[in-house]
Amino acid sequence: MTSVATVPEGTVHPYALSHLDSLESEAVHIFREVAGEFERPVILFSGGKDSIVMLHLALKAFAPAPIPFTLLHVDTGHNFPEVLDYRDRTVTAHGLRLHIASVQEYIDAGTLRERPDGTRNPLQTVPLTEAIQHHRFDAVFGGGRRDEEKARAKERVFSLRDEFSQWDPRRQRPELWQLYNGRHAPGEHVRVFPISNWTELDVWQYIQREHIELPAIYFAHHREVFNRGGMWLTAGDWGGPKDTEPTQTRLVRYRTVGDMSCTGAVDSDATTLDAVITEIAASRLTERGATRADDKMSEAAMEDRKREGYF
Amino acid sequence: MTTTTQPLAETTLLRFATAGSVDDGKSTLVGRLLHDSKSVLTDQLEAVEHASRNRGQDTPDLALLTDGLRAEREQGITIDVAYRYFATPRRRFILADTPGHVQYTRNMVTGASTAELAVVLVDARNGVVEQTRRHAAVAALLRVPHVVLAVNKMDLVGYEEPVFAAIAKEFTAYAASLGVPEITAIPISALAGDNVVDPSAHMDWYGGPTVLEHLETVPVSHDLTECPARFPVQYVIRPQTAEHPDYRGYAGQIASGVLRVGEPVTVLPSGRTTTVAGIDALGVSVDTAWAPQSVTVRLADDVDVSRGDLIAPSGSLPASTQDVEATVCHVADQPLSVGQRVLLKHTTRTVKAIVKDIPSRLTLDDLSQHPAPGQLVANDIGRVVVRTAEPLALDAYADSRRTGSFLLIDPADGTTLSAGMAGASFAEAARGASVPEAADDDAEWDF
Numbered sequence: 001m002t003s004v005a006t007v008p009e010g011t012v013h014p015y016a017l018s019h020l021d022s023l024e025s026e027a028v029h030i031f032r033e034v035a036g037e038f039e040r041p042v043i044l045f046s047g048g049k050d051s052i053v054m055l056h057l058a059l060k061a062f063a064p065a066p067i068p069f070t071l072l073h074v075d076t077g078h079n080f081p082e083v084l085d086y087r088d089r090t091v092t093a094h095g096l097r098l099h100i101a102s103v104q105e106y107i108d109a110g111t112l113r114e115r116p117d118g119t120r121n122p123l124q125t126v127p128l129t130e131a132i133q134h135h136r137f138d139a140v141f142g143g144g145r146r147d148e149e150k151a152r153a154k155e156r157v158f159s160l161r162d163e164f165s166q167w168d169p170r171r172q173r174p175e176l177w178q179l180y181n182g183r184h185a186p187g188e189h190v191r192v193f194p195i196s197n198w199t200e201l202d203v204w205q206y207i208q209r210e211h212i213e214l215p216a217i218y219f220a221h222h223r224e225v226f227n228r229g230g231m232w233l234t235a236g237d238w239g240g241p242k243d244t245e246p247t248q249t250r251l252v253r254y255r256t257v258g259d260m261s262c263t264g265a266v267d268s269d270a271t272t273l274d275a276v277i278t279e280i281a282a283s284r285l286t287e288r289g290a291t292r293a294d295d296k297m298s299e300a301a302m303e304d305r306k307r308e309g310y311f
Numbered sequence: 312m313t314t315t316t317q318p319l320a321e322t323t324l325l326r327f328a329t330a331g332s333v334d335d336g337k338s339t340l341v342g343r344l345l346h347d348s349k350s351v352l353t354d355q356l357e358a359v360e361h362a363s364r365n366r367g368q369d370t371p372d373l374a375l376l377t378d379g380l381r382a383e384r385e386q387g388i389t390i391d392v393a394y395r396y397f398a399t400p401r402r403r404f405i406l407a408d409t410p411g412h413v414q415y416t417r418n419m420v421t422g423a424s425t426a427e428l429a430v431v432l433v434d435a436r437n438g439v440v441e442q443t444r445r446h447a448a449v450a451a452l453l454r455v456p457h458v459v460l461a462v463n464k465m466d467l468v469g470y471e472e473p474v475f476a477a478i479a480k481e482f483t484a485y486a487a488s489l490g491v492p493e494i495t496a497i498p499i500s501a502l503a504g505d506n507v508v509d510p511s512a513h514m515d516w517y518g519g520p521t522v523l524e525h526l527e528t529v530p531v532s533h534d535l536t537e538c539p540a541r542f543p544v545q546y547v548i549r550p551q552t553a554e555h556p557d558y559r560g561y562a563g564q565i566a567s568g569v570l571r572v573g574e575p576v577t578v579l580p581s582g583r584t585t586t587v588a589g590i591d592a593l594g595v596s597v598d599t600a601w602a603p604q605s606v607t608v609r610l611a612d613d614v615d616v617s618r619g620d621l622i623a624p625s626g627s628l629p630a631s632t633q634d635v636e637a638t639v640c641h642v643a644d645q646p647l648s649v650g651q652r653v654l655l656k657h658t659t660r661t662v663k664a665i666v667k668d669i670p671s672r673l674t675l676d677d678l679s680q681h682p683a684p685g686q687l688v689a690n691d692i693g694r695v696v697v698r699t700a701e702p703l704a705l706d707a708y709a710d711s712r713r714t715g716s717f718l719l720i721d722p723a724d725g726t727t728l729s730a731g732m733a734g735a736s737f738a739e740a741a742r743g744a745s746v747p748e749a750a751d752d753d754a755e756w757d758f
Contacts, residue, residue, distance in 0.1 A: 019402075065558075
């Protein structure tokens with residue numbers, strides 16, 4: 001290639017891609033592979049930052065055409081109102097179609113039973129897998145990242161699930177080059193993780209670079225919380241606090257957005273993206289270590305839930 | 312981590328893989344890299360300390376940081392590739408942590424397929440052993456552009472230069488004979504932390520970089536842009552909306568080279584020619600785009616283009632063929648046999664194919680070849696001849712890892728059978744290239 005001159009050491013190569021551009025390009029490639037190879041893909045969309053970034057990437061991947069996928073939200077019934085509001089506004093703004101699988105409906109119907117600890121996160125698996133079967137989704141995008149948790153570090157970008165949505169880490173397909181093998185039998189589906197290679201900091205830097213709007217609970221605000229198991233949980237209709245758990249108003253924000261019953265707030269005065277990024281870069285805790293109760297249940301909690309069909 | 316985020320946003324990404332035998336200290340090196348670059352956070356370390364105590368160990372077992380599955384922790388071995396992430400102010404890293412165990416060659420192939428650099432670990436007391444040769448062979452086979460030889464456990468040989476120099480010399484000669492383009496040898500002690508992140512106080516005779524320093528400065532990716540442009544079409548974007556009634560774009564990730572607006576291009580396999588009318592780089596119209604950017608290309612003429620087609624500059628087209636000769640690594644438990652019907656996935660195109668011949672199988676231990684093995688089983692590496700139902704626009708893997716690689720897939724159940732690398736074996740390619748003289752023993756082997 002004649003136009004490519006030798007670049008002196010220490011200078012930036014004209015064709016160098018920043019790490020965010022590399023990750024973005026890879027994720028877009030994954031979205032388009034699924035669009036090209038599957039019949040009925042769906043994006044899991046919770047209104048959390050990872051799924052918001054996924055949606056943003058999908059919009060870029062198919063622009064100026066609309067996203068050729070529908071969305072699915074597994075609603076635990078204990079979601080933050082600000083997040084549900086964000087979810088609905090986003091769906092409307094982009095003319096998308098949203099499916100909702102409701103944990104509350106399963107509980108009301110007696111199909112699922114409330115756990116003694118009130119945590120609904122593990123209860124999501126059944127509504128999720130049944131929604132996948134009901135709608136015959138053959139590819140399900142999740143915002144899982146390998147940096148989140150050690151079982152997730154073993155996850156493929158294209159992860160084949162059997163008709164029961166089970167993950168068997170010992171029977172995963174080797175993933176070679178960028179050649180993703182999405183072939184599956186009827187009834188099986190593939191979980192797809194376009195941002196597998198992103199870290200929490202990458203996600204935040206990308207949100208900053210792309211000026212992506214987020215639900216307000218990601219930024220520091222005063223909130224009535226109480227302490228359970230070392231975490232600050234939001235007081236509310238979902239069942240907290242108990243009489244023995246006094247509430248107090250603290251300046252907090254959320255690093256992850258999930259079910260209110262198991263997602264903790266962190267003390268923070270970070271009200272801007274810059275401040276959030278500075279805070280995360282300096283944090284000595286992972287986001288799950290800081291704010292997720294469900295991963296602390298056992299050494300292999302995530303692996304066990306993933307085996308059952310959790311994303 | 313500084314308080315300003317701007318410099319970090321401009322960092323580049325390096326994907327690399329580690330390879331080492333079970334006792335070479337690979338987990339310790341990975342743990343040391345993560346730990347000393349401050350990528351292990353308090354709760355992760357606490358979890359490891361907790362788990363180590365539960366098993367009756369006095370000190371935290373850093374291998375538990377990387378062994379994430381129940382079976383791995385139970386058996387104390389790594390059974391699958393794991394991906395690790397860490398960053399310095401200069402660069403971000405994706406580490407494919409691949410098992411060193413012989414039976415998991417396929418996992419090393421998996422890790423190496425996306426790596427731009429491989430770290431091969433050697434125990435300074437043992438020097439270059441069979442396993443080292445195997446790792447070098449796989450790195451060469453997969454054409455990993457940079458190889459680092461980390462001579463570990465220097466503390467156990469008195470930090471003596473002659474020990475290191477002898478191993479480095481032997482490995483470099485061997486790897487060069489396989490066609491490995493760049494080899495950097497570094498004497499380290501992963502346990503004591505010598506030359507991993509911080510320079511060693513015990514080896515004044517060594518003037519080179521530490522492992523991390525080398526990882527931070529090695530050039531990445533740009534060789535992709537020096538090859539002819541290759542653009543596999545992934546998906547056709549046709550909004551057909553009031554705003555964009557006539558938009559027709561071909562979405563894909565540039566596999567190699569540089570694409571320019573106005574350039575004459577040919578669409579394969581049809582052979583139709585046209586010019587690039589426009590390039591949309593994820594919403595921004597650009598004049599030039601390059602690998603590995605994901606873009607949407609618009610063409611001047613309304614030619615028939617669909618997923619699986621390849622757009623390339625009319626002046627430098629890949630050869631089209633239905634007879635694919637390749638080296639494959641067999642990655643499935645079920646064998647690959649002569650006469651077997653398979654699917655072949657190449658870039659965005661999947662075609663029917665039949666295995667016409669398996670001329671040879673390689674024994675990784677001594678790099679000898681066995682003629683006509685009839686079939687390949689898990690972790691075998693061999694030469695194959697595959698006949699495809701439709702022509703493929705295939706480059707040699709030696710020229711492009713992206714457009715020279717393919718998968719063989721079982722049409723019955725979708726299992727990924729083999730990882731394929733089209734064209735001459737790397738040994739043949741190495742002989743044709745300007746590399747140092749091949750060692751006599753290995754000059755004739757071929758697979």
